[in-house]
Amino acid sequence: MVAAGLIAGTGGLAIALFLRSVVANTPVRVNSYSLFWSTVLVGGFGVVAGMAVESVRQLQQSSPEPEYHRHRSLRRRSGLHRGATDDRPLP
Numbered sequence: 001m002v003a004a005g006l007i008a009g010t011g012g013l014a015i016a017l018f019l020r021s022v023v024a025n026t027p028v029r030v031n032s033y034s035l036f037w038s039t040v041l042v043g044g045f046g047v048v049a050g051m052a053v054e055s056v057r058q059l060q061q062s063s064p065e066p067e068y069h070r071h072r073s074l075r076r077r078s079g080l081h082r083g084a085t086d087d088r089p090l091p
Contacts, residue, residue, distance in 0.1 A: 004054035005047045012046015013039070 016039040023030055 001051055001054045001058065005051040008050020008053070009043055009047035012049075013043040015046070016042035 019042070020035055020039055023035065
């Protein structure tokens with residue numbers, strides 16, 4: 001779970017640094033204090049999002065409910081058109 005948080009946090013920091021460079025190349029002047037805290041917040045949101053996704057994945061994996069463990073296939077059936085959601089067997 002920590003690894004997922006670190007990976008997502010790294011992605012969040014990359015986005016924050018990109019936004020910081022965009023702001024630096026605009027005529028608007030933003031003080032460095034605001035830029036620092038916006039970078040920390042976006043990186044922190046990335047960490048929280050990564051840990052939330054990993055927690056949900058672990059909860060689904062450990063759930064005894066069979067619905068969470070059923071794999072859905074993307075097989076094409078000859079009688080169904082694209083986008084159809086009818087799961088009844090074909091005659």
